[in-house]
Amino acid sequence: MSAAESRPVSIFDVAKLAGVSHQTVSRVINDSPQVADATRARVNAAIAELGYRPNRSARTLAGGAVRSVTVLTTDTSLYGTAETLRGIEDAARANGFTVLISVLDPAETYDEDEILARIPHDGAPAIVIAHDDTTVRAMRVLQKSQTHTTVATGGEHLGIELDGADWLVSLDDRTVAARATKYLLDMGHRNVHYLAIPSKASRQAGWTAALEEAGIEPSPVVHSGWTVGSAYEAALELVADPDVTAILCGNDDLAFGVLYAAHKTGRDVPGDLSVIGFDDSPLAAYHVPPLTTVDLDFRGVGRGAFELLRQKLESGGQPRPTWRSPELIVRETTGPADRRSAPKGKP
Amino acid sequence: MSAAESRPVSIFDVAKLAGVSHQTVSRVINDSPQVADATRARVNAAIAELGYRPNRSARTLAGGAVRSVTVLTTDTSLYGTAETLRGIEDAARANGFTVLISVLDPAETYDEDEILARIPHDGAPAIVIAHDDTTVRAMRVLQKSQTHTTVATGGEHLGIELDGADWLVSLDDRTVAARATKYLLDMGHRNVHYLAIPSKASRQAGWTAALEEAGIEPSPVVHSGWTVGSAYEAALELVADPDVTAILCGNDDLAFGVLYAAHKTGRDVPGDLSVIGFDDSPLAAYHVPPLTTVDLDFRGVGRGAFELLRQKLESGGQPRPTWRSPELIVRETTGPADRRSAPKGKP
DNA sequence: CTGATGATCGTGAGCGCTAACATATGCTTC
C-alpha cells in the first residue's frame, strides 16, 4: 500500500510505474490541463499504489508557485490573535497553502536578522498579526525586504505610517469605540473612562472623539497589560472612585479584570458602574453579569489578510485594504447612570 | 547592506566574496568545528555584508539535520491547546527548530492521505496535540507511517492503546481528579457530579475511582461540548437539582458555564454548590467568585513533547514518557456541604 | 499530399544546500 520502505517514493518512482516521464507526473500533481485523461488516470493510480506524496521543500526550492505563508505573531493565546490565526488558517487551507507560524516574544527586542530568519527564505510571503511593538517592528522589517507581506490587525492603527497602507486588513474599531462611548453617554453617564491595552489605540481615539464631540474633557487613560490580573490591578483605583460610572475597556479580558475589581470594592455592575469590553470572547456572554462588548470579526480579519496576500501573489497588483465594521453587543454590564450612586461628592 | 537585488544571495555568492568554497560556507553556517578561525571570520563578514540567509527548503531537501516540527492540532483557541503549543514553540525555538502548525477541523473526518498531507514530506517529524477524536486519529495515522511523532496531551488517556506509549507526554490528571473529588467529599459532600469534556477522560476515571473508594455510586456523567455555552446548557438541569452540591468540571470553561447556570437558577456558590474546574486558565483567579481549579502545566507538556521528539531524532533511542503532576488550587467556588440547602427533598 | 497547428509528452538543467569523498597542508614520530 504505502510507506514502510527505506526511501520515500519520489516522482520518478511514480513515473516508472505509470510508464511516463517524471515531468508528466509533475503535471498531474499540479493539475496541468496538458495531460490526456487516460495518462492522468494511470499516473493517479500509480500515485495511489505507491502512496506517493509530494515533497514540499523540493517544490519550494524548484521555484514553483508559492504554497505557504509564514505568520508572525506574539501571543497566540490572546483571543484576538488566536481567532485571527484561525481565520488565516481557514483561508490558507482552502487555497492549498501551508501555514507556518512563528511566535515572537513580546518582551524581547529582535534585530532585523532575527526577524528575517523567521521566514523560510528571502522573499517568502508572510502575514503579521500586529498588535504590539514587537510585531509592528517585525512588520516594518519585512516591509523593507522584498517579501510579500500582509498585515492583520485587530484594529489598532499602530502608528501613522500604516494608515491606508494597501496591505492592511483591519477593523474599524475606532468607529465602534466612539459608538460604544456615545452609547454610555446617551444613558446619562457624565463621563466615560478608558482602560487601555498596551498597544497604540484607535479604540482610544474613538473614545476621545466621542467624548470631545459631547464636550467632555477626556480623563487620563489608565494603562493595563494584556492579562486579567494586570487589568485588575490597574482598575482598582479607578473603580474605587464613585465619580467613575462608566469604563470602556481595551478588550474583554481587561473588562473581566475591571468587573472583578468592582466586585472586590463592592461596586454594583451595572447599578453603580457600567463596563464595556472589546472582542466578544466566548466567555463574555456567560460572565456574571454577561458582558456588554464589541463583536470584532477577527476571523474575518485573518481571512481577509490571507486573501490580500494571495491577490498580491497572483496578480502582483495592489489590492486595497479591507476595513471591517464591528458591532456593539449590549448585554448586562451597562445601564443608565444615576440609578443609585451620586455623581459627585462622597456622601 | 542587504536584500533589494533580483535573486536572493546564495551560499556561492558568499563563497566567492570570502574567497572560499561553498562547502566552507556551509560549514560555517552549520557551526562545524572544522574551520579555521580566520576563515570563519572572513566568511561571517561576507555573510553579513551580503545579508545572506540560508534557504530552509534547500537545507531540508539536501537532507541535513532536521530543523522543523509540524504540530497537528484542532482548536488553537482552547486554553490547553494554546498553552501546549506555546510550550512546544518555546522549546523548538531554543533548539533552532521551526514550528509548522496545521490545524484540523474537529468536525471533519479525514482519511489517511489528508492527514499525511499535513506534514511537509514523508518522515518529517510531528507532534500531535491530542484531545479529541480527530487528533487521536491523526496520531494513529502518523504512528503507522515512518514519521517520528510525539504526542502532547492534556492528560486524557484517549484509549487504552496509548497508555504507556513511549512517545507520550501527558499530565497525570487522573490522580488530581481523584484528589479533587476526595477534597469535595472530605468537605462533607455526599456526592460529586462530573461534567465531561468531549474527549475520553482520565479525569473521569479519577473521579470514578475516588467515589468508589468512598463507597459512593457515581452518578451518570453529564456531557458537554468544549464551549462555555454548551456547558451552560448541559449543566442547567444538574444545577437545578438541590441534591447536587458539588460538580467537578472537565475544564475551566465548563466550570464557568456551570457557574453561570448556577447564577441563573439562583443557587449560591459556594454556599449551595461547589464547583471545581481544570486548567487554571488566566480568568479562573479573577472570576466572581474565583474558581477552584487544577493547575495543569500545559506549557510543560508542550516542552516535554518537543524534548521527547528531539531525543528520538538524535539518539534514535526510546525515551520514556513523561508524566507531570498537576496541583489543586483551592479558591472560592468550593466550600463545605450542608451550609444552607438540605441534602434531600425540596422543602 | 505537404506543411502548419495543436495536443501530448519527454529531456536537460538547475533551485540552494549538504554528504561523502578527495585533496592539500602542517606537524608528529621513530
Next chain:
DNA sequence: GAAGCATATGTTAGCGCTCACGATCATCAG
C-alpha cells in the same frame, strides 16, 4: 626524512521537484 596522522579546505554528486525547451504524433486546411 619517510611514513603517519590530524587539520583545513575543495570537488562532486544528488536531494525531489519545476521550468524552459524540444520532440512526437494526430489532425486538418490548402
